[in-house]
Amino acid sequence: MENNNRKVAIMMATYNGEKYLKQQINSILKQTYQNFVLLIRDDNSTDNTQNIINEYELNYPDKIVVIKDHFKAGSAKDNFGLLVRYVQEHCLDDFEYFMFSDQDDFWRANKVELSISRLLNCTQPTLVHTDLKVVDQNLKLINNSFMKMSSLNGNEHRLQRLLVQNTVVGCTMAWNKALMQIIKPNFDQAIMHDWFIALITCCYGKIVFINEGTILYRQHDDNAVGVKKEYSYEYIQYKLQNLNSVKLSLKNCVQQANYLINSYNLPLDLKKVVLNFINLFKSSVLKRKFLFVKQGYIKQGILRIIGEIFYI
Structure with missing residues (x-):
């Protein structure tokens, strides 16, 4: 090389x-x-x-x-x-x-x-x-x-x-x-x-x-972070047993976004993207669901998207 x-x-x-x-x-x-x-x-x-x-x-x-x-x-x-x-x-x-x-x-x-x-x-x-x-x-x-x-x-x-x-x-x-x-x-x-x-x-x-x-x-029993196939029975069962984790995940995403805004002097256009994401949670539930999809704050994977939209 x-x-x-x-x-x-x-x-x-x-x-x-x-x-x-x-x-x-x-x-x-x-x-x-x-x-x-x-x-x-x-x-x-x-x-x-x-x-x-x-x-x-x-x-x-x-x-x-x-x-x-x-x-x-x-x-x-x-x-x-x-x-x-x-x-x-x-x-x-x-x-x-x-x-x-x-x-x-x-x-x-x-x-x-x-x-x-x-x-x-x-x-x-x-x-x-x-x-x-x-x-x-x-x-x-x-x-x-x-x-x-x-x-x-x-x-x-x-x-x-x-x-x-x-x-x-x-x-x-x-x-x-x-x-x-x-x-x-x-x-x-x-x-x-x-x-x-x-x-x-x-x-x-x-x-x-x-x-x-x-x-x-x-992949082993002591993994700090592991991987599950999204459409597998194991994955679906895990998500159904941990529904509150979806809400917590979104809450943590907002905290992380706030941390990014407060810690770094971001370019103005991208700062607006982050602030808009944070402010979406101040909207009504139905409006928030609509804006999440329209503005592209959506995860990858069908089951993840369903969970995200349901718990926003």
Whole structure:
């Protein structure tokens, strides 16, 4: 690959991840694009995670840095927030590109190379994300496409839709320094770190989707976030048993939109889109339902749309 002198910071957040952690780190170490540093921050694990990452740092001192601080994040989004803060404060000038890594997946060998190839020569804030291959705990294929399995279009990046539904999976993301310099590493009122970064990018730059699965997205009992096929019996049953979660999801979307408005000086036209979304909840129920559809604040997936319209 040309321009492989562009250095990449891969930020991995860990917590009690001993079971699959070695496989994930090894898959990163075997990438075809080798100009990277893996920065790992553990959130006070109580299993063998800290010993594992310390051993890897000792064996790969040029590739792996373990960040040791005294903070307790308490969640994945805040753990990643602390990683972003560390890079911005200590080594931002050392890197051109940035990526997130979970602790329990498995990266295909060309993941870094493919993602970085789409960022070369991008001067505006740019974020690249990819599809994923869904696998079980033993890496046996469940579905070749997370996006299709979830009834999502990875190329759908309109702000109206991103305000109500995220299509950018954090562990597939890669972005350039122009975007990294904009991100404020406080995700307190964000729903998730990846979702919020996608919103920031949508307002200040561009999002690019690569329709290829670059990660084996492992599904197991300890997943912080998992995937269910939208039209499956399991998915429908889950939604019927958690109807209040739809209302809570919309409430959280409004909170996140307010946080975006209050934290960033958005371009005027996009600020109006966000404010309009927030203000829709002040309208009567029938008017709100009509405006949600007319103005495009609609999720992807038929069942999601029905649930959203019903509970708006």
